Amino acid sequence: xxxxxxxxxxxxxxxxxxxxxxxxxxxxxxxxxxxxxxxxxxxxxxxxxxxxxxxxxxxxxxxxxxxxxxxxxxxxxxxxxxxxxxxxxxxxxxxxxxxxxxxxxxxxxxxxx
Amino acid sequence: xxxxxxxxxxxxxxxxxxxxxxxxxxxxxxxxxxxxxxxxxxxxxxxxxxxxxxxxxxxxxxxxxxxxxxxxxxxxxxxxxxxxxxxxxxxxxxxxxxxxxxxxxxxxxxxxxx
Numbered sequence: 001x002x003x004x005x006x007x008x009x010x011x012x013x014x015x016x017x018x019x020x021x022x023x024x025x026x027x028x029x030x031x032x033x034x035x036x037x038x039x040x041x042x043x044x045x046x047x048x049x050x051x052x053x054x055x056x057x058x059x060x061x062x063x064x065x066x067x068x069x070x071x072x073x074x075x076x077x078x079x080x081x082x083x084x085x086x087x088x089x090x091x092x093x094x095x096x097x098x099x100x101x102x103x104x105x106x107x108x109x110x111x112x113x
Numbered sequence: 114x115x116x117x118x119x120x121x122x123x124x125x126x127x128x129x130x131x132x133x134x135x136x137x138x139x140x141x142x143x144x145x146x147x148x149x150x151x152x153x154x155x156x157x158x159x160x161x162x163x164x165x166x167x168x169x170x171x172x173x174x175x176x177x178x179x180x181x182x183x184x185x186x187x188x189x190x191x192x193x194x195x196x197x198x199x200x201x202x203x204x205x206x207x208x209x210x211x212x213x214x215x216x217x218x219x220x221x222x223x224x225x226x227x
Contacts, residue, residue, distance in 0.1 A: 042117070043157070043200075043217040056214070090156060100145050100204055102215060104156035 003027040004105035006091050012111045013081065021076040021108045023091030031097045032074040034066060037088040037107070049074060050097040081112045116140065117218035119201050125224045130191045134221045136184040136201030143216075145204035146177055148186050151220065152197045160186075160199070191225045198222045 004025045013019050025032060034046040048056035049068040063085075065077040074091055088109050092102040119136045126132050138146075146163035161168065163175040163184055174187040184201055201218040 040121075040219065042219045045214055048214070100147065100162070100215075101159050104158070106156050 004091060004093055004103050006089075006105035006108050008108055009106060010109045010111075012113060013078070014113055015081060015083070017081075018077070018079040020078065021089055021091075021110075023074040023076075023105055025072055025074075025091075025093040025103070025105075027093055027095075027103060029093035029095050029099075029103070030071055031094045031099065032068060032071075033092040033094075033102065034074065034076050035090040035092060035104075037090055039087075043090065047076075048097070055097065078110075081110075083112050086111045116216045117201055117203050119199075119218040119221050121219055121221060123222040123224050125226060126191055127226055128191055128193060130225075131187065131189045132191055132223060133188075134186045134199055134201075134223075136186075136218055138182050138184070138201075138203045138216075140203070140205065140216075141179075141182060143182075143203045143205055146175075146184050147202040147204070147215075148173075148175060148184075149200040149202050149217075150197045151200055157200055157217075188223075191223075193225050193227060196223055196225045 007022045031050045033048050035043045037043050045058050046060045047066040052068045063080050067075040088107045090107045091105040094102045117138050148160040149157040150160045151157040161170050163177045165177050167176045172189045176185045198220040200220045203216045
């Protein structure tokens with residue numbers, strides 16, 4: 001049973017839609033992350049939050065907007081996405097910003113039509 | 114040169130076989146190294162950390178060669194349940210900027226057949 005949950009597990013959206021991905025961690029961790037995993041590409045780090053403060057934005061387009069209201073919850077707000085944004089979006093958490101073990105959620109499979 | 118490079122495979126091996134995966138990393142300042150396992154359509158999970166002296170966990174042995182910037186994972190007596198993608202992961206360490214981020218390889222796919 002993973003300590004990191006994500007909803008929805010699957011999402012299909014049009015390019016003009018607005019949707020949000022949700023992540024919740026039940027591990028008491030202080031750092032949370034958004035990753036993108038595309039076919040035949042390595043995991044790409046998108047955003048890092050430490051103690052609810054965004055500490056890294058890895059050159060992600062502004063159509064992706066993260067939000068971390070508290071240390072247990074992380075959102076990724078999506079708007080005017082492109083078909084190339086279709087991917088698996090993974091949330092992860094770790095004890096602290098530089099803790100080496102990250103625990104991943106099951107991911108949201110996003111398809112942009 | 115890619116930051117973390119792995120042979121994508123797939124490696125198709127019979128049950129009971131020994132299989133080895135290799136990984137190279139480009140940044141000599143990298144401090145920590147890991148192997149994660151990702152099952153089909155599932156999230157990555159930590160398999161084991163990799164220490165300079167080498168370390169073993171049951172049928173799995175990890176080795177690190179800092180001079181060559183090379184990491185390996187050896188699986189002995191392969192089981193059907195070992196079928197997955199194995200991700201080589203490097204952490205820069207430190208406390209500034211992007212240091213501390215995990216850098217993932219694309220992964221090596223293993224398929225163990227009966």
